Amino acid sequence: MQITGAVALVTGANRGLGRRFAAALVERGAAKVYAAARNPETIDLPGVVPLRLDVTDPASIKDAAAVAGDVTLLVNNAGSSTGASLLGGSLEDIRLEMDTHYFGTLAVTREFAPILERNGGGAVLNVLSVLSWFTAPQVAAYSAAKSAAWSLTNALRLELAPQKTQVTALHVGYMDTDMAKHVDGPKIDPAVVAGLALDGVEEGRFEVLADDISRNVRAGLAGELPGLYPALVS
Numbered sequence: 001m002q003i004t005g006a007v008a009l010v011t012g013a014n015r016g017l018g019r020r021f022a023a024a025l026v027e028r029g030a031a032k033v034y035a036a037a038r039n040p041e042t043i044d045l046p047g048v049v050p051l052r053l054d055v056t057d058p059a060s061i062k063d064a065a066a067v068a069g070d071v072t073l074l075v076n077n078a079g080s081s082t083g084a085s086l087l088g089g090s091l092e093d094i095r096l097e098m099d100t101h102y103f104g105t106l107a108v109t110r111e112f113a114p115i116l117e118r119n120g121g122g123a124v125l126n127v128l129s130v131l132s133w134f135t136a137p138q139v140a141a142y143s144a145a146k147s148a149a150w151s152l153t154n155a156l157r158l159e160l161a162p163q164k165t166q167v168t169a170l171h172v173g174y175m176d177t178d179m180a181k182h183v184d185g186p187k188i189d190p191a192v193v194a195g196l197a198l199d200g201v202e203e204g205r206f207e208v209l210a211d212d213i214s215r216n217v218r219a220g221l222a223g224e225l226p227g228l229y230p231a232l233v234s
């Protein structure tokens with residue numbers, strides 16, 4: 001699908017990658033960009049339409065859909081990162097990850113699927129991660145939720161095909177945003193990632209692998225597990 005002339009909605013658009021998505025969409029000539037956020041008063045981008053949307057709150061999703069009935073591109077970007085491990089972390093944090101990344105993405109997409117259909121099909125872009133394919137104790141709850149969101153994305157691609165809604169998955173390693181501010185080491189610029197992902201949407205790609213770590217880990221899934229987890233070999 002073409003970005004020029006599209007009507008886009010980005011969740012979590014007030015900061016981080018979502019803010020870069022909203023800016024890139026405006027720059028590329030989207031007809032309208034709904035910048036959705038839990039607190040829309042924190043949206044500071046010119047040229048967008050601020051919209052209240054908490055992806056874990058069904059009433060807020062319904063209210064947003066009632067306003068944004070012209071959407072043709074849904075960007076499911078909102079995400080949490082609690083740092084919870086699965087055995088040591090609180091169940092509340094583990095549930096929050098699933099509620100945000102899996103049930104949140106599912107609920108927003110279910111609400112907007114009929115809107116996309118009415119508007120000709122359009123596209124959904126789901127922000128996933130290299131951690132959909134790889135885990136570690138300090139990101140285990142997040143990874144499990146991103147794995148679930150990956151499976152969800154694959155299922156949505158099939159379920160939405162008959163209504164001609166294209167579904168693109170974005171996988172990326174660490175980006176330079178608040179979510180990864182505790183991480184030392186290389187982090188990709190979220191503005192670059194937003195650009196690559198929107199290129200992928202325009203090209204009708206099923207997946208966008210934004211960096212080497214995503215490409216390497218995805219390739220590593222075809223090998224034996226110790227290739228990805230050397231600690232398994234003692």
Ligand SMILES: NC(=O)c1ccc[n+]([C@@H]2O[C@H](COP(=O)([O-])OP(=O)(O)OC[C@H]3O[C@@H](n4cnc5c(N)ncnc54)[C@H](OP(=O)(O)O)[C@@H]3O)[C@@H](O)[C@H]2O)c1
Binds near residue numbers: 017100128
């Ligand atoms: N940063 C990384 O290294 C990295 C790597 C791979 C994938 N990702 C993914 O990229 C996406 C964007 O993350 P980011 O790096 O930009 O993180 P970020 O800077 O922490 O921003 C997270 C965004 O999600 C919003 N959000 C959280 N829970 C929400 C909810 N229930 N409803 C609506 N919005 C909610 C936040 O809103 P508030 O301001 O209200 O909190 C914020 O706008 C996420 O899906 C994340 O998992 C990030």
